[in-house]
Amino acid sequence: MQFSKTLLWLAALATPLLTTAQAPKTTTPVVAGKDVAVVSTESGKVRGYVHNGTYTFKGIPYAKAERFMAPTKPDTWTGVRSSTTYGPVCPIDPTTTVNDEIEFSFQHNWGYMNENCLSLNVWSPQLTAAKAPRPVLVWFHGGGFSAGSSVELPSYDGENLAKKGDVVVVTVNHRLNLLGFLDLSSFGDKYKNSANTGMLDLLASLQWVKQNIAQFGGDPNNVTIFGQSGGGGKVTTLMNAPSAKGLFHKAIVQSGSYLSSFTSRALAQKVGAAMLDELKLQPSQVDSLQTMSYERLSAASKRALRKVNESLKPEERSGFGLGWGPVLDGLFLPYQPSDAAARELAKTIPLLVGSTKTEFGPFNPANRETDLNNAKASLQKRMGDKTDAYMAAVRKAYPETAKASDYLDVDINFRAGAIRQANQKAVADAAPVYMYLFSWASPVNDGMYKSMHCMELPFVFDNISRCEEMTGGGKEAHLLADRMSRAWVAFARTGNPNHKGLPNWPAYNPQTGATMLFDNTCQVKNNPDKELLELALGKPL
Structure with a gap:
């Protein structure tokens, strides 16, 4: 506690310009303005704010992507991008009713939906490195691979953890459900990455951390990924992904150890084919899925999943049934978690x-x-x-x-x-x-x-x-x-x-x-x- 108190005392003595290390002298909890908390990233400058001495940035784009395509670097910008509010969340089926007693405990924030949802949030005690570089904790939200967001629960706010531990906390939004895991690879090389775009988004977020987090006071060589429920499944998946090696150094799985195997490519492709059948489309018309409304796609995907689930043999069915999730595509995920090669990937984590x-x-x-x-x-x-x-x-x-x-x-x-x-x-x-x-x-x-x-x-x-x-x-x-x-x-x-x-x-x-x-x-x-x-x-x- 004494070290944290010292940080706050130093923050109170800082100068007004937050492009230096510490927060300004103030008697109010929030400091925001055109010269406050400005940081340079690869894509351009972002401006956050300071809350109770903690630098806070929200909705920073870490990548961009077309529907069913792998993510790419975000567009660059000139000037300073305001980054003080959470970005959009991935479209999901809207919540229309809740159980009052259960919802009372969770206090969900459903956010606002937009497919352009590849953004992250950062909390940091200071914008320059401490004597020892600050560890970075990157949080992947729950909701399986179908729902949820980085803003969904009040517990996800990273300010207190950053302040308590003198660490940098990052939380991430990414593509989910059919937008992140619909396998259309059997319809052409254009869609070879479609089965795991939601996980490729998380990979892109870690690449962003590697390239940019030092500007926020974090150590890119000491990154911990952690997540709960579906977020724990995402952590497990990244531990099995060769392309993620070196982007994180420790892993925490909270109530998320249910993922013992990835969906086979053949089974995932059946869902993609069933989607086209439900929409009465020919394989040559697959590109129309890129412009169709999410609501129409979602309705068709439910019917497709149900039909494929009903066609499965008992030995092909998991305890949860076939749903959206990572696919053994031979590209991003070449191994099952039980394979020796997969275990070797995470041996030092x-x-x-x-x-x-x-x-x-x-x-x-x-x-x-x-x-x-x-x-x-x-x-x-x-x-x-x-x-x-x-x-x-x-x-x-x-x-x-x-x-x-x-x-x-x-x-x-x-x-x-x-x-x-x-x-x-x-x-x-x-x-x-x-x-x-x-x-x-x-x-x-x-x-x-x-x-x-x-x-x-x-x-x-x-x-x-x-x-x-x-x-x-x-x-x-x-x-x-x-x-x-x-x-x-x-x-x-x-x-x-x-x-x-x-x-x-x-x-x-x-x-x-x-x-x-x-x-x-x-x-x-x-x-x-x-x-x-x-x-x-x-x-x-």
């Missing part, structure tokens, strides 16, 4: 990986008002004669189990995915792996949210006050956020998340299964839920 204790369980209204008899009956549909043993294993793994709903809400799948990814990475690898489990339960709304999917985000970004509807904003939440955000910063700085506010956190290996449990009391346990997971999955981990 330290990995921090984990999930939350209850993930999606609290989203099910039926789980909330259940009693023990109903909970047991529900479990019997899944566990059969192993139900009593399963409930005992839940209590053993989580001694705090008290409510009937606790037996239903415990996550199995995301946790098992994190262990699978950690095991695969930790075996004979040159870089360490660190495992966590977020088990803190929110007190808001009678505790209905527990440690649901996304609950750890305000803690990682140190944004408890921005997310009081989700966290309650209490003292315990702030204390845990301090411990977690410092761990993420320590990992970004050195590849090791240990700091004085936590008990010793050993690197993970499949034998010990060392896992940091983030709660009001943080502690490390070895294989804390192995018995429970193996019982639920019916196989060894």
Whole structure:
């Protein structure tokens, strides 16, 4: 904390022109103006603003792209480009209704949609390098590969994390759903990159960071990519992409270890062909998809995905069904994650990986008002004669189990995915792996949210006050956020998340299964839920 206080004290003594290192002397939280926070990039100068001493830039274009085409360098500009508001988000199906109790906790900002959405946001304590260059953390948002944006949740704001850790934080918008992952490669070389344009956008954002982030006070040679849910899947994908090698140096996957394989090119091409069929187009008319309205394309894509899903053999179906996501195209992605060549790519990349204790369980209204008899009956549909043993294993793994709903809400799948990814990475690898489990339960709304999917985000970004509807904003939440955000910063700085506010956190290996449990009391346990997971999955981990 003392170092952060020193930074703020220095900021208060700075001169009015922010093209130098520090923020101006001011008594107001926001400083903005024509000579404030001006930075040169490869494409031209951008002007941000200063908020509470933190330099803030929003909506900076990092690339441009035509529909279904790989991104290219953004257009250059003369003068100074104002970059003080978030850029557009990728078009998705509009939200027309929400669950009031769930939305209360999330407080979504849906942004405004435009296909010209390749922009990023930057938060930095200073615009010149410190004595030691500042680590850079690049955030990829959740929403699978179909939805979401860098502005979607209040927890994504990077100011507090940048200030807390003396780091530079970057968040990214990119193409999603059919705009990012519709494989039209069977219709000509023009569309050879169409299956992974959404991931090529993220690659372009990292290339932008490599070329420009030093101007914002960041170290291009110490970049950590991190993401949650679909963002974690994007991190995993980039770890398997040869063209991304050298653009990042550490990786964090939060509740996003579900991506164990990429869609085959043949299967992805079936979806592209089904799209044309749904639109009653011949292969020679494929170019018309570039000018068709997004709404029409989206409607056709849903029908195409449904038809291809229905045609799949059981062995071809994943747990989530066929949807939008990265494709094994032989170009951007030449290997499956389990291939030795893929593992070799990320061999020197330290990995921090984990999930939350209850993930999606609290989203099910039926789980909330259940009693023990109903909970047991529900479990019997899944566990059969192993139900009593399963409930005992839940209590053993989580001694705090008290409510009937606790037996239903415990996550199995995301946790098992994190262990699978950690095991695969930790075996004979040159870089360490660190495992966590977020088990803190929110007190808001009678505790209905527990440690649901996304609950750890305000803690990682140190944004408890921005997310009081989700966290309650209490003292315990702030204390845990301090411990977690410092761990993420320590990992970004050195590849090791240990700091004085936590008990010793050993690197993970499949034998010990060392896992940091983030709660009001943080502690490390070895294989804390192995018995429970193996019982639920019916196989060894």
